Each structure stands twice: as structure tokens, then as C-alpha cells.
Amino acid sequence: MSDFLTQLTSSEGKPAAKRFRLVDGILQKQDMQMSMFFDTDTVPVSSLHELAAALSELEQDTASMVIRGALIEGRETQSIRRTGKASLWNDPGSNFNAMPRQWCMIDIDDLPLPPEFADISVHQKDILAYTVARLPEAFRGVDCYFQFSASMGIKTDMVRVHLWYWLDRPANDREMTAWLSQSEVPVDLSLFRPVQPHFTAHPVFVEGAVDPLPARSGIYQAGSGQLTVNVPDNLHVLEVSRRAATRQRHIRANGFIEAQEIVRDPDTGLAVDGREKLLYQLSLDAMTVWVRLTKGKQHPPVDNLTDRIWEAFEAEADLSDGKWSISDARSKAGARVADYQSGRFDFTSRSDSTTLYPVDQPYFLIATVDKEAGAKQLDDALRGFFEAIERDRRPRLALRVTMGAGKTRQTIEHLKSYLNRTYSTDVEIYVPRHDIADEYEQRLRRGEQPGSTVTHIYGRRGLEKQVPALCSRYEYVEQLEMAGVSVYRNACFRSGTEICDSYNSCAYIAQFRDDGGYSPLQNNVRIYQHVSLALPRNRLESEPNIVIVDEAFLTNCLRRESLSAEQVRNHLHHPDFPNLGAILVDALKVGGEAISRLREQGVSNRILAELDFDALQPDVPFDSNANTAPRIQSASLYRFLNRLRSILIEEFALDDREQLTRVLYDLRNGEIVLTYLENIRIPETAALLILDATCDETILRQAVGDIELSRIDIEQKATVSQVYDRTGSNRWWNDADKEVAKLVSVMNEWASFGEKVLCISHKMLANYASSALNKWLRS
Structure with missing residues (x-):
């Protein structure tokens, strides 16, 4: 059986190999500036020896590398971006699909090197035997092609090696991830993604530097003469087990994330810990459903609510220890009825996400530290982050730091210290506002x-x-x-002959241009606002080595779009399902388990992947000097339908998902509504540091992938005196002059006692309150 390597070669001639130079007799690494555009080719392979021959040739090509993904049919092969999604097939915004491979590369970086093997050149085979013995059993005793990584021989504390194996059948990324999770030695699992770089070139030594390990690659003969790894038949079971083991929080059937305290058995799915919290949540659900069904016109029946709560609790909790009974459900039912009758909670709203619920205890108990201890914890975390980068790792760390540790100041100081010790490093920093960007720039x-x-x-x-x-x-x-069309492609640069007249003198473009060309010594730091995280990169923006995101950013990447249901009916069709749009709209109108209804009609992921909306894409002619245009055809319909298709494919791929959580039907306006997280342009190859006092690990992982979360909770020297609470829309406050005046008088009273008043509101109310307070202070 044959396969192929997907080879990417930098269109810009940028190296895909690490470079070392000699400085005062010491080898120093120069970070790569990753190319943004690549030419793609395929290299056929059908055995270990053919794989070895292909890799041996690629080792001499410093501008090329390999990925596991395969080019989507019909895409250009020259000067394209390295984009692809593991969960989507033929994604309109991607150039590569995930592809099962009969070959694999195993990247090992963190295996301690035994002191007796310190002379690497002499003990190469011993080191390889020592390393292979710690892989999953199927790999042991099988020949492979090895490549010692760039730092091997320069750093002598760890084994750093790439091992290439030939398999007896193709295995997909999820299977490989589950399989190699069983390794006794840490393996870089990020390789098993469609467009993750597999660096193949030998390192380059310049300015007097000499490679201390000239024989870096070759075939390792394990001794048994076996050239092929036998892929286990139960990889799909390992995959499911790994997903269950790593799921830290349960996603309920309605798409909401369960409370952190609730822990479920990965085999049965039943809650084994945090059952008090689960019972509380189920009581809120039961009360909300009752209010919705009766429209709040009946007295809440405690017995009926008790039965509903207990039935749901029996279905979701492990009750084998006998510690729970229906009396616990009755207690919660009584508490919810009391909440409803108090008039403070009506258990209804225009949206589930804005319904006001009672809280029976703090949601998450935190262990606080004083300011000095918090600052020390932050300093240690930042030092560890940058030291990991120096060890050729790609750390991805989120620091949930509350106010008082000086996170911006400390981050800047650690970054400056790192930049003083390195070369050719591209750093991107994202902040919420320009004034914070100014602070970063000045410091x-x-x-x-x-x-x-x-x-x-x-x-x-x-x-x-x-x-x-x-x-x-x-x-x-x-x-x-x-009009929703690309600005850069249609106004700045489309090709060598289609370019804005002002392109070479444009002040906006100049922010991204490196007029000196590629410099192996240059560090570049660019500071953006959060909104840029959801924007595609232009041709001049190379992928960074380090990304730092300061403060909460996800709201800048969340989108809500709508389209009339009639247009969805008219434009969503397939040769096998000419009325696919009507089927979808009807399923959404009924509500509930829309995915199940679509599957019952025969709709599958294959059908969705074959939907084609290219005929709706506007043909915008490039204009190199226009300041206005008579009319530009909107791309909104084309973009909406492609986004709808992508979301449907993603949600259909979830075996346990029965209802659509990001595609809704707006009954009032007769519209189909999409809610989704925009693609975030943080590359998987970059080290990532997020500083956010409110980040949630589960939500963050959906946005940026695997990331480690560390909490630093500093005790705040503040007192909440009183909360002036009104729920509802901004419009309620805008039209309630008496209530606003009352709010201002309350704040004035607080201020008269010397307290600092904090009012969190929308802009109009904030301006009104601020103006009123200033008048009061002047008087």
C-alpha cells in the first residue's frame, strides 16, 4: 500500500531549519521566521526505505518541511497558506484536509539523557535503543528512520530525536494521539494535526559555527528485521477512552457546560461527586421548564417539581451509595418555589443565557494569597514560560491572575530580558485598547x-x-x-500585477513591512488590539514565535449572524436533497433534537460536505486607485451559507450531540441565527501566554487548543457595600429617568461616606451617572 508526504516549501525563501552561529566561542540559536506562504508538492512513499530516501533528500532542503494533511482538491498549489482544521472536511477557509497516514513521526524532547551516553556520537545506537524501549510496545523492535533534532549535541541533558515509522495501515490523527498517549516517554502530540510542521531539514551552522553532531540521521535497526509497525485493532477504543479521561467538564445535552464541582464517571457518565451541585442545577432546570409551560400563570406545585427533579437526578447521578433520596429533591423544589414567590426570580428571559437564577453557595471556592506571594507566583510562572522557550519547547500557558500582581509590568520585563538573549524572534502582543498598547510600547x-x-x-x-x-x-x-469582502485582496494586493498604486508608500502596509528583507538577527515585536485576533493575516504578516494576549479577549472573537429562513430554504440544496433548506428550517422550528431529525431524514456529513455555494461568491474586480465604488456586490449570503455548512458539519461529527447548539431559529423575526467563535489567528507552532483574570479552561481550550491553566488569586482589599440591582435590557434604563436618578442618589450617599463607587453599566447610563456625580461633587 502506498502513501505520500505533503511537502511545503517557503514561497518567500524563508528557512524551515534552525540556524546557529558562534558568539564568543558559544553556539547560539537564531529563531526561525516562519514563512506564511508555501508551494506544495507530494512525495510518494510505500515503505520504510522509500520514506527514509525521501527524508534524506529533504534534509538538504532548508526551505521545506512536511505536514500530515493533504491539499484540498481544486486549491492552488503555489503561494498558499498553511491552513486546515481537524474537524472539517473541505473547509472553505482551509487549504488542507486531515488525512490518515501510513507513516508517522514521533517527536521526543523531554527524555533525560543517561550520563553514560554523554558522548552522543559514540552512543547513538544506545541512545536510540534506550528511547525506543519507552514507546508503546508495537514500536519496540521495529526499524525506523531517526533524525536527531537541531539542539541534540548542543544541549546534552535530554534526548531530542524524531523517529519516523512505517505502519501496516493508515492511522488518523485521533488514533495516533490516543496510541502515543500510552508512551512512557513524553511525546509531542501536537504533531498529529493537519498542518502541524514536521521539520525535516538539518540545522544550519553559520559565522564560524560547526555542527557538533555531523551524523544526525539514518536508519535505526532494532535487531528483529521488522520494517513495519503493526497498528493495534483497538485504537478507536483508546481514542474514546482518552477523550473521556481528558474531558474535565460535562457538556449537557443543551450545549451548556456543567459546573466545575460535578465529576462524572467516564464509563457510566453518572455524577459521582458534586451531586449536591447537580441536584441544585436540576432544580433550576425543572423550575424554568414549569414557568415556560405555564407561562407563569399558575402556582408552582411542589409535588410536581419534586417528581421532575428526582426523575432527572436518578438518571444523571450515581445513587449506589444510598446517600440520596426523594426528600432531597423535595427540599430543592421547596427552595425554588420560595425563590419564585419572592418576586426576585421569575425563571424566564428572552434568552437562557440572561435568565437570572438564585445561587445557593459560592460557585468556586478560591484560595487567596497576599500581594507579595501573588507577585512571586507570577514571577516564577513567567520565568518558567520563557525558560521553556529557550529549551525549544512551545509552552501554552494561561495565567488567571487577579489584580495586584503587576502582570503587565512583570510580563514586559521578562519579555525584554528574553529578547536581550535571543535573535530573529517575532512576537505578537494583543491588548484590549490602544492606551494599553501605548504602555507596552513605551516600556x-x-x-x-x-x-x-x-x-x-x-x-x-x-x-x-x-x-x-x-x-x-x-x-x-x-x-x-x-460588503463583507476581503479588503487586502481587493484593495491592497492580489497579485504582482494587481496592486494598489499606494502600496509601496502606504503607512498602513509599512507597519508590517521588513524593508531589509530576512535578517537572522532581528527581533520584531508587534502590538495589536484584541479585534485583530479574528482577522486573517495579510501577505506581510509572518507567523510569530511567541504570542502574548493580555486581558479577556474571547468576546472580540464571538459572532452572531442571521439570515431569513426563506433564503436558507432557497439556497440550501443538494442533488440528493433538493429541499435540504426546508428540512433544516422545519427541524429548527420544531426545536429540540434537530440533529436527530435531520439524520432520520437521511442527512449525513457527506451530504453537508458536498454543498457548494461558489456560484454565490461575488466577483469583485481589483481596483488599484478608486476612492469610491458605484456598487459592490455583498458577500454576506455566500459567507453565511459557508459558515452554516461548517457549523453543521462540526456538530454532526459529535456522536453524542442531538440538537444544534450554534444554529437557532428566531421565531419572532423568521430568521436562522448562527452563533460561533471566529477562527483565532494564533498559530499552533507559537508559544502562547494568556493573562486573564476571568479565563475558563474549558472555554479557552475551544478557542486556542490545549493549554495549561494556572490560577493566582490575590486577596482584594475591597468591600461591597450594596448592589443596586436591575435586570433587563439597556432600553429599560434609558427610559427610566426616576430609576437612574435614584441610582445616582444611592451612589452619592456612598461617596459621602468616603467610599469608592463602582458602577458597571452600558455607555449611556455610565455617561449619565458620571455627569450627575460630577455635578454633585462641584456642588
């Missing part, structure tokens, strides 16, 4: 080294009253944005 520039540049990135319109418009055609750009 990074203090004592700035000649080998580093710091750029504060502004949008094409500049910044009102501070930075003039950077784009000379921003009126035209606004028209393109309103």
Missing part, C-alpha cells in the same frame, strides 16, 4: 536593544484625534468592509 522601548523593533499596529483609519488615517483610500475600504 519595551526603554533600554531597547539595537536588534529589536517595536511597532504599535493601527487600523487603516488611524485613531481619532491621535493618529491620522494610514490608508489613502479608507472610504473605499469601508465600502468593501460593509
Whole structure:
């Protein structure tokens, strides 16, 4: 059976190999500037020896690397981005599909090197035998092609090696991840993603540097003469077991994430811990359903609620220890009835996410530390993060740090220290506002080294009253944005002959241009706002080595879009299902288990993947100098339908999902509504640091992939005196002059006692309250 390697070669000639130079007699690494655009090719292989021959040739090509994914049919093969999603087939925004492979590369970096093998050149075979013996049993005794990684021989504390094996059948990414999770030695599982780079080139030594390990690769003969790894038949079982073991929080049938305290048995799915919290949650659900069914016009029946709560609890909790009875459900039912009759909680809202519920205890108990201890914990975490980068790791760390540790100041100082010790490193920093970007820029520039540049990135319109418009055609750009079409491709650069007249002198484009070309010594730091995280990269934005995100950012990447149900009926069709749009709309209108209803009609992921909306894509001619356009065809319909297709495919792929959680039917407006998280442009190959006092590990992983979360909860010296509570829309406050006046008088009273008043509100109310308070202070 044959397979192929997907070879990517930098279209820009940028290296895909690490470089080392000699500085004062010491080898120093220069970080790579990852190329953004690649030419793609395939290299056929059908055995270990053919795989070895292909890799041996690639070792001499410093601009090429390999990925597991395969080019989507019909995509360009030259100057394309390295994009692909594991969960989507033929994704419109991707160039590569996930592909089962009959070969695999195992990347090992963190296996301690025994002191007796310190002379690596002499003990190569011993090191390889020592390493292979710690892989899953099927790999032991099988020949492989080895490549000692770039740092092997330079750093002598760890085994750092790539092992390439030929399998007896293709295995997909999920199977390989589950299989190699059983390894006794830590394996880099991020390789098993469609577009994760497999670096194949030998390191480059320049400026007097000499490779201390000239024989870096070859075939390792394990001794049995076996050239093929036998893939276990039960990999699908291992995959399911791993998913169950790593799922830290249960996703309920309605798509909501369960409370952290509730722990479920991975085999039975029943709650074995946190059952008090589960019973409380089920009581809220039962009360909400009762209010919805009766429209709040009947007295809540305690007996009926008790039965509903107990029935649900019996289905979801492990009751084998005999510690729970229906009397516990009755207690919760009585508490909910009392909440409802108090008038404070009506258990209904326009949206489940805005319904006000009672809380019976703190949601999450935290262990606080004082300011000094918190600052020390933060310092240790940041030092460990940058030290991991220096060890050629790609740490991905989220620090949930509350106020008081000086996270911005400490992060900047650690980053500056790291940049003073490294070369050719691209750093991207994302902050919520331009004033915070200014702080980063000013602090990074203090004592700035000649080998580093710091750029504060502004949008094409500049910044009102501070930075003039950077784009000379921003009126035209606004028209393109309103039509939902790509600005860069249609106004800046499409090809060598289709380019804006002002491109080479444009102040906006200059923020991303490196006029000196590739420099092996240059550090580049660019500071963006959070909104840029959801934007595609332009041709000049290379992928960074390090990404730092300061403060909560996910709200800038969440989207809500709607389209009339009639348009969905008209445009969603397939040769086998000409009325697919009607089937979907009807399933959503009924509500509940929409996925189950679609499957019953015969709709499958194959049908969804074959939907084609290219005929709806607007053909926008490139214009190199226009400031206005008579009319630009909107891409909204094309983009909406492609997004709908992607979401349907993703949710259909979840075996336990019965209802659509991101596709809804708006009965009032007769619209199909999509809610989704935009693709975030943090590359998987970058080290990632997130600083956010409110981040949630489960939600964060959905956005950026695997990440380690560390909490630093500093005790806050503050007192909440009183909460002036009103729920509802902004419009309620805007029209309630008496209530606003009452709120202001309450805040004035607090201020008269010398307290600092905190009012969190929408902009109109905040401005009104601020104005009223200022008048009071002047009086």
C-alpha cells in the first residue's frame, strides 16, 4: 500500500531549519521566521526505505518541511497558506484536509539523557535503543528512520530525536494521539494535526559555527528485521477512552457546560461527586421548564417539581451509595418555589443565557494569597514560560491572575530580558485598547536593544484625534468592509500585477513591512488590539514565535449572524436533497433534537460536505486607485451559507450531540441565527501566554487548543457595600429617568461616606451617572 508526504516549501525563501552561529566561542540559536506562504508538492512513499530516501533528500532542503494533511482538491498549489482544521472536511477557509497516514513521526524532547551516553556520537545506537524501549510496545523492535533534532549535541541533558515509522495501515490523527498517549516517554502530540510542521531539514551552522553532531540521521535497526509497525485493532477504543479521561467538564445535552464541582464517571457518565451541585442545577432546570409551560400563570406545585427533579437526578447521578433520596429533591423544589414567590426570580428571559437564577453557595471556592506571594507566583510562572522557550519547547500557558500582581509590568520585563538573549524572534502582543498598547510600547522601548523593533499596529483609519488615517483610500475600504469582502485582496494586493498604486508608500502596509528583507538577527515585536485576533493575516504578516494576549479577549472573537429562513430554504440544496433548506428550517422550528431529525431524514456529513455555494461568491474586480465604488456586490449570503455548512458539519461529527447548539431559529423575526467563535489567528507552532483574570479552561481550550491553566488569586482589599440591582435590557434604563436618578442618589450617599463607587453599566447610563456625580461633587 502506498502513501505520500505533503511537502511545503517557503514561497518567500524563508528557512524551515534552525540556524546557529558562534558568539564568543558559544553556539547560539537564531529563531526561525516562519514563512506564511508555501508551494506544495507530494512525495510518494510505500515503505520504510522509500520514506527514509525521501527524508534524506529533504534534509538538504532548508526551505521545506512536511505536514500530515493533504491539499484540498481544486486549491492552488503555489503561494498558499498553511491552513486546515481537524474537524472539517473541505473547509472553505482551509487549504488542507486531515488525512490518515501510513507513516508517522514521533517527536521526543523531554527524555533525560543517561550520563553514560554523554558522548552522543559514540552512543547513538544506545541512545536510540534506550528511547525506543519507552514507546508503546508495537514500536519496540521495529526499524525506523531517526533524525536527531537541531539542539541534540548542543544541549546534552535530554534526548531530542524524531523517529519516523512505517505502519501496516493508515492511522488518523485521533488514533495516533490516543496510541502515543500510552508512551512512557513524553511525546509531542501536537504533531498529529493537519498542518502541524514536521521539520525535516538539518540545522544550519553559520559565522564560524560547526555542527557538533555531523551524523544526525539514518536508519535505526532494532535487531528483529521488522520494517513495519503493526497498528493495534483497538485504537478507536483508546481514542474514546482518552477523550473521556481528558474531558474535565460535562457538556449537557443543551450545549451548556456543567459546573466545575460535578465529576462524572467516564464509563457510566453518572455524577459521582458534586451531586449536591447537580441536584441544585436540576432544580433550576425543572423550575424554568414549569414557568415556560405555564407561562407563569399558575402556582408552582411542589409535588410536581419534586417528581421532575428526582426523575432527572436518578438518571444523571450515581445513587449506589444510598446517600440520596426523594426528600432531597423535595427540599430543592421547596427552595425554588420560595425563590419564585419572592418576586426576585421569575425563571424566564428572552434568552437562557440572561435568565437570572438564585445561587445557593459560592460557585468556586478560591484560595487567596497576599500581594507579595501573588507577585512571586507570577514571577516564577513567567520565568518558567520563557525558560521553556529557550529549551525549544512551545509552552501554552494561561495565567488567571487577579489584580495586584503587576502582570503587565512583570510580563514586559521578562519579555525584554528574553529578547536581550535571543535573535530573529517575532512576537505578537494583543491588548484590549490602544492606551494599553501605548504602555507596552513605551516600556519595551526603554533600554531597547539595537536588534529589536517595536511597532504599535493601527487600523487603516488611524485613531481619532491621535493618529491620522494610514490608508489613502479608507472610504473605499469601508465600502468593501460593509460588503463583507476581503479588503487586502481587493484593495491592497492580489497579485504582482494587481496592486494598489499606494502600496509601496502606504503607512498602513509599512507597519508590517521588513524593508531589509530576512535578517537572522532581528527581533520584531508587534502590538495589536484584541479585534485583530479574528482577522486573517495579510501577505506581510509572518507567523510569530511567541504570542502574548493580555486581558479577556474571547468576546472580540464571538459572532452572531442571521439570515431569513426563506433564503436558507432557497439556497440550501443538494442533488440528493433538493429541499435540504426546508428540512433544516422545519427541524429548527420544531426545536429540540434537530440533529436527530435531520439524520432520520437521511442527512449525513457527506451530504453537508458536498454543498457548494461558489456560484454565490461575488466577483469583485481589483481596483488599484478608486476612492469610491458605484456598487459592490455583498458577500454576506455566500459567507453565511459557508459558515452554516461548517457549523453543521462540526456538530454532526459529535456522536453524542442531538440538537444544534450554534444554529437557532428566531421565531419572532423568521430568521436562522448562527452563533460561533471566529477562527483565532494564533498559530499552533507559537508559544502562547494568556493573562486573564476571568479565563475558563474549558472555554479557552475551544478557542486556542490545549493549554495549561494556572490560577493566582490575590486577596482584594475591597468591600461591597450594596448592589443596586436591575435586570433587563439597556432600553429599560434609558427610559427610566426616576430609576437612574435614584441610582445616582444611592451612589452619592456612598461617596459621602468616603467610599469608592463602582458602577458597571452600558455607555449611556455610565455617561449619565458620571455627569450627575460630577455635578454633585462641584456642588
